[in-house]
Amino acid sequence: MSTETANPTLLIDGCRLVDPETRYDGPAGLWIERGELKKIARTETERQALRARVAATAPEALRLEADGLLVFPGLVDLHVHLREPGFEYKETIRTGCEAAARGGFTAICCMANTNPVNDCRAVTEFICARAAEVSGVAVHPIGAISKGLEGKELAEIAEMKKGGIVAVSDDGRPVADSALMRRALEYARTFDLRVVSHAEDKALAGSGCMHEGAVSTRLGLEGIPAEAEEIMVARDIHLAALTGARLHIAHVSTAGSVELVRRAKEKGLDVTAEAAPHHLLLTDEVLGGSGAYDTRYKMNPPLRASRDMDALRRGLQDGTIDCIATDHAPHSEDDKNVEFHRAPFGVVGLETALAAGLSLVRSGTLSLAQLAERMSLGPARLFGLPHGRIAEGRPISLAVIDPNHKWTVDARRFRSKSRNSAFEGWTFEGDVAYTLAQRRLSYAAEWARPLTAISEPAGAPTQRRIAGV
Amino acid sequence: MPALSQRHLLGIEPLLPGDIRTIVETAKSMKSISKRAIKKVPALRGKTIVNLFLEPSTRTRSSFEIAAKRLSADTLTLSGTGTSLSKGETLMDTARNLEAMAPDAIVIRHSASGAPHMLARILEPPVINAGDGSHEHPTQALLDLMTVEERKGPVKGFKVAIVGDIAHSRVARSNIFTLTKMGALVWLCGPATMIPREVEQLGARVTNSMDEALEGADVVMMLRIQLERGSGSLFPSVPEYAATYGLNRARLKRAKRDVVVLHPGPINRGIEIASDVADGEFSVILDQVENGVAVRMALLYLLITRPEGRGGTA
């Protein structure tokens, strides 16, 4: 790794800063010294002064001419499957972090369904230790609710918290036993942890492999009714009311679930929710057309009907859905290249999430400020994570975004080990140019406007590229 | 005669009404070959057809084999237990190995809905769906259409009742697509446990009453009850099903006097259909078998010799 990427000293000049914490959305100059944000210059006068001071005192510093670029706090993803330990052929902590950095993420929370399951402090610490070897993205493990995700006995939640978990979840193997779910909510509350519910009635979902509706009927595939999710969302909300615990509904996919969460919030319950980019942009119709039986569109919960997608978008807009989370679920090509009903559920999402989010801004679903909030500070607050803030005196954690960069998704170019993207072939407008986190430049797009030396005039032909990222 | 709009036969759904017409008209010519002393023409001489039957099937497999042989094609039949699929080889591996044999067409029967689509995505030769999971069984629907037309002429405006487990029936889906494309009114009948979600969007009407389905019907298609699926989830018991949705002479009186009764076989006598109906004057079940060979000959011929078809992407 080039020394240039660590502890950069850098002036990001003329960007549009979108900061959810201060609700500032306007022009800014950002002065970063040795990886720490020293100065945010907002007014024209301040920025001119900053420019002059930097030119005088730090001629060796780098400059990013950021006119037309956006700066968000580093993005935060509450729902990622890193697959390590146990399934390193699908993803590793390292490749997952590289994919995250490429997607503008500076903090990710990884689910417990590894092998061994993250249901004890040793596994939690293993993950944290592996993540520490990979600088540039903060990895926060989510512990299992039950031992071995078996839904029978509680895992050692308090011990895992000492090891570093930030929430608990049996994601992928939903807790069927209501009594156990009640205990989990009570116990997690004791240790100020949110319980993340993968809401699915497995018996009702049966052997379903896509949304149950007209398309599943046409294709002759077993369907998963929306009610399989909604029944469990309703149950878990009732249990949250019973226990007074913090509940987070993962990957909300149906209109009914959005309504249930909305009413829970109205009642003042501490219920939060996330939605995944694929559910916000795709419906089951894709499986009825050119993507018939394409396992790239198989995930759980499945792509739903367009009325569900519309409800999710409205929910995200009005805050019923608190954040966007990718449910990044890598699978190898061999795993996916089988008959549809045999293929594993899941799609990768880290490297397309921001672009997907920007398309929601373009379609008028969200404002830019809302998007920044739903992908950084919003999710960080749900799990009490120290992310999503842009403040002087703190180590940098930023995503620099070129909103006009047009690109076509080609999963072969992903940094993730896996290629199972539901957005393959999509053309997006807008993508991450640079990711800065943990005092270093963790990602620089090869197409991005290059960093120049302060001493050079902006746009000079002798631009230096940052190597090694 | 126009070429088919599709390079593969993955289902009836993507076909145009004109494609269906072409196939049935060609099948009529093919049928006469089966009546000759020498039941063979050289149309596909030197062509190789692979029959990949990865689910037990005697009728459809033999029908495709006879069809290929009557057109002088060489056939290689791989059935579920004989292939290396049982040794853990994936369908993709099998498909790639088959391709190395340079077949001119691949006929596939598979328990997974969409298995033919997988093959069609990676293979060059035409893929013919001989039944995939609960999705489609297009050759069955085409032979059903041919059989009905032989007896009663064009189906436009006919009331056709399809009775049984619509949810899990590929025969039902292919027939719904075929009949609605050809202008018939399709009524689906069975207990609600056997009616799939939003099936009305396929252009069919739904009733849970056998009497309503049969009233004035021109055609009745009885679906085979899959006893191996086990009762208990979709219906409580076989006798209860037979009593409620079985077809017998008394019930059939509600239909038109020249009604024809079809069944894709094999029949569960006394369950979905009474013997005196299956063997009676309204039944065209044996015609179905004969027409099955003709329809499959027509498809093999039309797809393998499809003009501009090789390497095309239509």
Place this chain on the structure above:
Amino acid sequence: MTSDPIRNSAPGTTGPTPRLVLNGDDVRRALARIAHEILEHNRGLNDLALVGVRTRGVTIAQRLQAEIRRIENESPPLGTIDITLYRDDLDHHLEHPELRSTDIPFDLTGRHVVLVDDVLFTGRTVRAAMDALVDFGRPRTIQLAVLIDRGHRELPIKADYVGKNIPTAPSEQVHVRLVEEDGADEVVVTA
């Protein structure tokens, strides 16, 4: 339909002028002669049968059958044969050739079968027709009658009865028009 006042020539004649090689009387006389030759060669009607090749060959075979009846007061049985499924060029068409029925309502075995077609060109149609015929039985002989032999054979096939030999270029097209289908009998050659 009103005629176009600007156009002087008939529609469709903008290209090279079609060459009329047989008129109605020529066709009639040629078929009458062929009927006589068939009877002469086979010494009457014994075990004789006609098989027309779809589609124009069938009409010509019907004419020959009528001609023979006029001469002998009796007519040989007539069959029709569609050779589509016997062709060796199925892969090379822009459209599927239309499949028509083959109908041979008598036993071919032991018969003298006269295969009838309109134009003899490469010989491939006749080859296919002979393959088809032998699938229906074992004729004692197969003879070939054509209205036009235009040359350019690609197979060792020769007609026993020919209405007229017409030298053509390979690229030219020979059109046989018959009253039953086209309203008039004539044979024209176009470029």
